[in-house]
Amino acid sequence: MNLRPSYACLALAVIAVTGTSGCIIERRWLQGWDEVTPTLACPGDVVAVGFDFLGTETCRNEEQCASLHPTVVMSSSAGAFATRTVTAYRHSFDFIPVADETRVNFDIDRGSVRVPTVRVDPEGRPIDVVMEHIEDIGRIVTLVRGNRETELVHDGMCAGGMPVNSPEPLPDTRNTSPNLRLVSLCNRNGVTVVATLSGSASGETYSQALAPNECLDTGAPGVPDGITTSGLVAVRPMFPVPGTLCSATGPSSPPPTLRTVAVMACR
Amino acid sequence: MNLPSALFLAITLSLAAVPAGVTAATPAASEQLQKIDQSTWSGQLQLVVTTYGAASPKTGRRDAGKRTQATLLFDRPDRFKLVLDPGGKNERRIAGEGDIVQWHDLATGLRGKSLAADLVDPTATALLGTVAELTTHAPAKDLPVAKGSPVLGARLTPARHGAHATAVNAWMHAGQPAGFAFEMADGGRVFVAVLAFKTNVALKPSDFEL
Numbered sequence: 474m475n476l477r478p479s480y481a482c483l484a485l486a487v488i489a490v491t492g493t494s495g496c497i498i499e500r501r502w503l504q505g506w507d508e509v510t511p512t513l514a515c516p517g518d519v520v521a522v523g524f525d526f527l528g529t530e531t532c533r534n535e536e537q538c539a540s541l542h543p544t545v546v547m548s549s550s551a552g553a554f555a556t557r558t559v560t561a562y563r564h565s566f567d568f569i570p571v572a573d574e575t576r577v578n579f580d581i582d583r584g585s586v587r588v589p590t591v592r593v594d595p596e597g598r599p600i601d602v603v604m605e606h607i608e609d610i611g612r613i614v615t616l617v618r619g620n621r622e623t624e625l626v627h628d629g630m631c632a633g634g635m636p637v638n639s640p641e642p643l644p645d646t647r648n649t650s651p652n653l654r655l656v657s658l659c660n661r662n663g664v665t666v667v668a669t670l671s672g673s674a675s676g677e678t679y680s681q682a683l684a685p686n687e688c689l690d691t692g693a694p695g696v697p698d699g700i701t702t703s704g705l706v707a708v709r710p711m712f713p714v715p716g717t718l719c720s721a722t723g724p725s726s727p728p729p730t731l732r733t734v735a736v737m738a739c740r
Numbered sequence: 741m742n743l744p745s746a747l748f749l750a751i752t753l754s755l756a757a758v759p760a761g762v763t764a765a766t767p768a769a770s771e772q773l774q775k776i777d778q779s780t781w782s783g784q785l786q787l788v789v790t791t792y793g794a795a796s797p798k799t800g801r802r803d804a805g806k807r808t809q810a811t812l813l814f815d816r817p818d819r820f821k822l823v824l825d826p827g828g829k830n831e832r833r834i835a836g837e838g839d840i841v842q843w844h845d846l847a848t849g850l851r852g853k854s855l856a857a858d859l860v861d862p863t864a865t866a867l868l869g870t871v872a873e874l875t876t877h878a879p880a881k882d883l884p885v886a887k888g889s890p891v892l893g894a895r896l897t898p899a900r901h902g903a904h905a906t907a908v909n910a911w912m913h914a915g916q917p918a919g920f921a922f923e924m925a926d927g928g929r930v931f932v933a934v935l936a937f938k939t940n941v942a943l944k945p946s947d948f949e950l
Binding site: 622623624626628629630631632633635637639640641642669671672678680704705707724725727730734 | 802886914918929933
């Protein structure tokens with residue numbers, strides 16, 4: 474990544490006060506400035522690729538903003554899409570992955586991006602937003618073929634005086650293909666557990682006792698159809714676990730960790 | 741647990757204290773967290789922290805995890821003290837005030853001092869320093885628990901560049917925090933069970949000395 478010389482307002486961002494240019498600097502930090510969705514894709518899925526530094530802001534002066542646009546190079550491994558070089562605050566496009574893994578790279582020409590906005594502070598001074606510590610990013614898009622196993626770790630905790638194991642979300646829906654479905658859920662513990670699936674698109678909930686190494690088959694008779702889109706897995710041991718102590722007033726020892734394995738596949 | 745993770749937990753758990761008057765379970769978990777954020781100035785907690793490495797790329801499985809007792813004291817906007825394995829063989833004390841973080845490993849006798857900006861997760865710094873801005877720094881979405889679940893959950897996504905945690909699942913029971921699951925940027929997992937807590941406790945500077 475190349476770093477360009479800072480501008481007057483950018484330098485002032487360090488101390489976040491009014492500068493000689495008469496603007497107010499509002500500093501922002503970003504978790505990630507790119508978008509690649511979904512990163513866990515099914516064959517035939519359209520993957521959205523893009524970046525957005527503008528968000529809900531509106532540019533105060535198009536000419537000034539154009540001079541501050543970052544240049545971003547978006548490229549892929551194995552030629553999944555043609556390399557694009559874009560000078561703008563935001564840009565997006567789609568591609569359909571065919572390789573098992575596709576790496577999507579975002580290379581930006583600067584470490585911070587400034588947006589002169591139409592907003593003003595209470596004294597009428599214009600506000601510039603500066604996003605800092607921006608780095609190049611690489612994302613992997615994985616194409617799911619066959620079954621994909623994900624281990625869920627259900628840690629022990631105390632809910633008041635009641636031992637509870639943490640429910641665990643199935644892979645984040647934002648980054649997961651809408652065509653991915655839960656095929657089965659397996660008990661990887663030495664004890665019998667009761668597993669509960671919730672958060673399905675249809676709103677249905679389903680519980681089933683599972684012996685050690687037994688799996689819940691979402692296609693089995695009696696299991697609601699919609700349960701394959703469940704978003705959360707909760708488990709509890711069928712019988713109390715020795716050594717567990719949960720007290721609302723005294724010392725507590727949370728229950729041991731339980732583990733399940735979610736098997737997902739494209740439908 | 742590495743130091744940045746420990747410090748991240750220290751500050752993020754400033755959420756994990758419940759003010760008097762917050763009552764039971766009707767509000768969604770995200771609302772409960774916001775109420776806590778808006779009315780908590782200081783706190784004292786007893787915790788069990790379990791850390792896991794990243795899942796094996798071959799099997800998708802995680803290691804057995806390492807469990808550690810911990811205590812946490814915090815005083816917004818910028819003071820905290822985290823003690824890992826208090827009274828145990830591996831006791832480690834970490835204290836932060838303003839821009840400086842100090843640590844003391846009792847097993848080896850080693851001590852150190854660093855700039856908070858070099859060690860403390862930026863989300864943690866923001867949450868400790870700014871009351872009532874939880875959803876600005878970590879937007880929350882409620883998790884779809886089954887009816888009758890003993891806990892309600894919310895998923896927080898830290899919105900700060902460089903955050904060590906990419907997502908946090910907060911579990912609440914009757915208006916009180918029960919546990920926090922941190923998904924770390926390096927693929928690791930940290931789970932914090934909250935065993936006891938006191939909120940808005942009277943604290944003095946010497947409480948934050950190593």
